[in-house]
Amino acid sequence: MSSLLYIMRKQLKNIIRGLAQKPLALIGYCLIGLLLAGSLVTVLIMPSGTVRHGSNEMFSAIFTCLVVIALYFSLKQGIERGSSYFRFSDVNLVFTAPLKPSKVLLYGFIKHMGTSLLFVLFTIFQIPNVKNNFMLQSYGVWMILLAVLFYSLLYPIVGMVLYTISSVSSKRRAMVKNILNLLIMLFIVGFFFMLLEKKSFTDTLTTYMNGYIFTWIPLVGQIKTIASAAVFGIDSAFWISVFILTAFIITFIVVLYKTDLDYYEDVLAATEQTEKRIKAKRQGRDSAAAQMKVRKIKGGFSSVGARSIFEKSLLEYRKVSYFLFFDRNSLIIALAGIGIYFVMPEGQTSIFFCLFFSAYMLFFLIVQGKWPTELDKPYVFLIPEGNGKKLLYTTLPENIKNMCDGVLLFSAYSFMFKVQNSAGYQISLPLIIICAVCYTLYGAVYIYGDLVSRRLFGGVHSKVMKVFIKLFISGFVVLPGIIIMGIVWAVLRNEIVSLMIIALWNFLVALGLFFASKGIFNNIEVA
Amino acid sequence: MLQVRNLTKRYENVLAVDNISFAINEGEIGVLLGPNGAGKSTTIKSIAGLLRFNGEILINGSSNKSIQAKKVFGYVPETAAVYEYLTVWEHMEFIARAYRLDGDWHSLAERLLARFELADKKDKLGKELSKGMQQKISICCALLINPRMIMFDEPMMGLDPKAIKELKNIFLELKKAGCAILISTHIIESIEEVWDRVLIMNKGKVVLSRTRSELENRNETLEEIFFDTTEGVAGV
Numbered sequence: 001m002s003s004l005l006y007i008m009r010k011q012l013k014n015i016i017r018g019l020a021q022k023p024l025a026l027i028g029y030c031l032i033g034l035l036l037a038g039s040l041v042t043v044l045i046m047p048s049g050t051v052r053h054g055s056n057e058m059f060s061a062i063f064t065c066l067v068v069i070a071l072y073f074s075l076k077q078g079i080e081r082g083s084s085y086f087r088f089s090d091v092n093l094v095f096t097a098p099l100k101p102s103k104v105l106l107y108g109f110i111k112h113m114g115t116s117l118l119f120v121l122f123t124i125f126q127i128p129n130v131k132n133n134f135m136l137q138s139y140g141v142w143m144i145l146l147a148v149l150f151y152s153l154l155y156p157i158v159g160m161v162l163y164t165i166s167s168v169s170s171k172r173r174a175m176v177k178n179i180l181n182l183l184i185m186l187f188i189v190g191f192f193f194m195l196l197e198k199k200s201f202t203d204t205l206t207t208y209m210n211g212y213i214f215t216w217i218p219l220v221g222q223i224k225t226i227a228s229a230a231v232f233g234i235d236s237a238f239w240i241s242v243f244i245l246t247a248f249i250i251t252f253i254v255v256l257y258k259t260d261l262d263y264y265e266d267v268l269a270a271t272e273q274t275e276k277r278i279k280a281k282r283q284g285r286d287s288a289a290a291q292m293k294v295r296k297i298k299g300g301f302s303s304v305g306a307r308s309i310f311e312k313s314l315l316e317y318r319k320v321s322y323f324l325f326f327d328r329n330s331l332i333i334a335l336a337g338i339g340i341y342f343v344m345p346e347g348q349t350s351i352f353f354c355l356f357f358s359a360y361m362l363f364f365l366i367v368q369g370k371w372p373t374e375l376d377k378p379y380v381f382l383i384p385e386g387n388g389k390k391l392l393y394t395t396l397p398e399n400i401k402n403m404c405d406g407v408l409l410f411s412a413y414s415f416m417f418k419v420q421n422s423a424g425y426q427i428s429l430p431l432i433i434i435c436a437v438c439y440t441l442y443g444a445v446y447i448y449g450d451l452v453s454r455r456l457f458g459g460v461h462s463k464v465m466k467v468f469i470k471l472f473i474s475g476f477v478v479l480p481g482i483i484i485m486g487i488v489w490a491v492l493r494n495e496i497v498s499l500m501i502i503a504l505w506n507f508l509v510a511l512g513l514f515f516a517s518k519g520i521f522n523n524i525e526v527a
Numbered sequence: 528m529l530q531v532r533n534l535t536k537r538y539e540n541v542l543a544v545d546n547i548s549f550a551i552n553e554g555e556i557g558v559l560l561g562p563n564g565a566g567k568s569t570t571i572k573s574i575a576g577l578l579r580f581n582g583e584i585l586i587n588g589s590s591n592k593s594i595q596a597k598k599v600f601g602y603v604p605e606t607a608a609v610y611e612y613l614t615v616w617e618h619m620e621f622i623a624r625a626y627r628l629d630g631d632w633h634s635l636a637e638r639l640l641a642r643f644e645l646a647d648k649k650d651k652l653g654k655e656l657s658k659g660m661q662q663k664i665s666i667c668c669a670l671l672i673n674p675r676m677i678m679f680d681e682p683m684m685g686l687d688p689k690a691i692k693e694l695k696n697i698f699l700e701l702k703k704a705g706c707a708i709l710i711s712t713h714i715i716e717s718i719e720e721v722w723d724r725v726l727i728m729n730k731g732k733v734v735l736s737r738t739r740s741e742l743e744n745r746n747e748t749l750e751e752i753f754f755d756t757t758e759g760v761a762g763v
Contacts, residue, residue, distance in 0.1 A: 294612055294652060296650075301617075301620050301621065301624050303624065304624045304625070304627045305624075305625065305627055306625070308621060308624035308625045309625065311624075312610070312613065312617075312621045315612075315613070315617065316610065316612040316613065319612045320612060376608070377608040377609075377610070378575065378577060378602060378604055378608055379608070379621075379622070379625070379668070381575075381576065381577055382575065382576070382597055382602055383597070383625045383626065384594045384595075384597035384598040384626060385594065385625070386594065522576065522579065522592055523577070523578060523579050524572070524577035524578065
């Protein structure tokens with residue numbers, strides 16, 4: 001075990017030493033640390049229920065629903081590929097070393113605990129929304145964090161156990177998968193039956209998810225009980241749940257430590273998956289994109305020169321999207337934009353908030369999106385065409401996609417919530433179009449801002465730092481547009497004119513950034 | 528065909544390439560030989576116009592970053608780079624259209640894919656191919672443009688013996704056709720039969736430059752001069 005602890009100790013030491021040698025990165029990490037600490041203090045001292053006073057039952061229902069959904073996908077992945085706490089370096093060096101497999105597993109579990117703690121820390125950023133909408137107990141934040149910690153520690157264990165049981169044969173794997181799918185189908189069907197009866201989504205959610213049965217589902221019941229203590233207060237059920245989950249983890253560790261295990265083969269597939277995910281993240285890509293299903297589509301090239309880059313991207317989109325440019329990200333943006341309606345205080349909802357929130361979400365989708373992968377390969381760099389043309393046609397598909405997503409989002413938002421403009425008309429087509437244009441131009445600012453950031457800060461080694469820098473730069477350049485819009489809105493009270501101000505500002509900024517980023521194709525090392 | 532003058536490339540505090548100069552003529556196979564970290568890949572990437580550098584690089588008389596130069600040179604990167612969602616044939620079609628190749632490219636593409644045993648994999652996606660096959664696509668893409676100068680960065684990595692043999696034949700065919708070839712490698716045996724000019728690099732410098740006839744006249748072998756020059760000598 002001492003050799004395994006040595007690896008952990010040395011790696012941590014080397015990370016810290018590496019940071020000390022890169023002062024800019026160190027400052028960045030310090031800032032992130034301060035931001036986290038500040039957020040934690042803020043969420044602890046901020047008052048609860050300032051936006052609305054959601055019922056305790058609703059809080060419990062939402063949390064249970066999230067745990068059920070997250071657990072379903074984790075277990076599904078566990079059955080298909082298993083779970084792994086390991087990296088390839090562990091497979092190559094630790095698995096082959098003369099060490100007891102049970103000790104190796106314990107080492108993996110200790111490493112995973114570190115990751116879980118980080119996961120818990122980052123959930124702090126989501127807690128203000130919870131506090132704004134629900135009346136939490138004074139210690140409520142800690143209860144939520146504890147529930148998240150238990151979840152992140154437990155799901156890999158259950159995933160690994162399920163994989164071990166099901167990987168014996170493909171028949172058994174299919175059976176376990178079918179049972180899991182059947183359970184989730186029952187869950188959904190039950191919900192819809194109650195929805196038909198109650199005819200209210202929120203009533204159904206509250207009643208259904210607070211049903212007695214969920215308390216008795218292993219893990220879901222205990223995590224739900226722990227999280228619910230944030231609003232209902234600590235009771236005996238809370239302590240019993242903490243005891244059960246802790247006992248489960250300890251038993252798991254002890255059993256593993258005592259048993260003569262042969263699990264190396266079981267974790268290989270999952271380790272490979274972990275490695276792919278980490279590689280994708282390091283390249284700033286969405287790791288789920290690597291697992292997308294691809295349709296067989298032929299043809300698509302009709303142009304020559306730089307335009308063929310555009311046609312190539314179009315062809316790739318047609319292969320992986322649901323329809324035209326609509327893909328998983330379109331759904332995420334639509335759900336996020338619509339979801340903001342429920343988070344805003346009643347009577348204060350506005351299509352402006354939908355625009356700003358979806359534009360904020362768009363930033364993360366763009367920096368992790370498909371188009372930056374073009375910069376990983378040398379082809380576009382080598383094509384004998386002007387840099388301006390190459391940049392235009394490389395980024396055009398992403399801009400068109402943003403326009404399509406914008407139209408989908410703002411049409412859906414307007415139709416669902418019957419948005420009225422200042423003149424009182426319902427569902428204003430010009431309003432939908434100008435919102436979609438603003439959204440697209442936000443996207444353009446992020447795309448070309450990303451490129452300028454790469455040119456200026458390409459040498460920064462940390463991906464997280466790069467994302468923060470890009471977020472800061474993007475926020476800085478779009479802010480004046482929002483301020484001017486705010487002034488125009490205060491004076492004229494006209495959405496269309498106000499949004500046109502944003503569109504105009506973003507267009508000018510995007511244009512400037514486009515010309516500043518043209519030279520990216522002269523230097524692959526910053527791309 | 529290729530002229531490199533006073534090329535220097537620095538990454539933050541590391542001097543990767545230190546003021547090197549050399550030239551590769553038409554119909555000549557130049558080899559950049561050196562241990563790991565000698566600066567070979569950086570040199571090749573600089574010539575391919577992918578990096579910023581100090582100095583001057585001319586390809587066919589034009590700056591390497593100009594459109595004129597890009598039209599005439601091909602580049603096979605060290606790590607195979609393919610588009611995950613394009614098929615093998617779509618890679619060929621994309622390159623042909625991007626480089627505005629004339630109508631004859633179809634038959635050349637078919638021949639190249641056949642030579643590298645990819646003809647039956649034309650409809651396979653990039654992500655469905657093994658690393659070796661991805662490397663073969665990279666090579667086919669670079670050859671499809673009928674380059675007058677071509678650079679290979681560690682081209683044999685991941686290739687099967689048949690593909691290695693085929694690639695060596697292609698080196699000789701390109702040379703016969705008057706193409707200037709620059710190969711970067713640290714595996715001496717892989718280029719022993721084909722090279723005309725060797726540039727041995729170490730710690731960012733070209734520590735020795737020899738033609739095949741010079742070496743033969745001195746009764747030396749590539750392996751001997753490689754170890755003589757990369758183990759302790761500070762440059763020429």
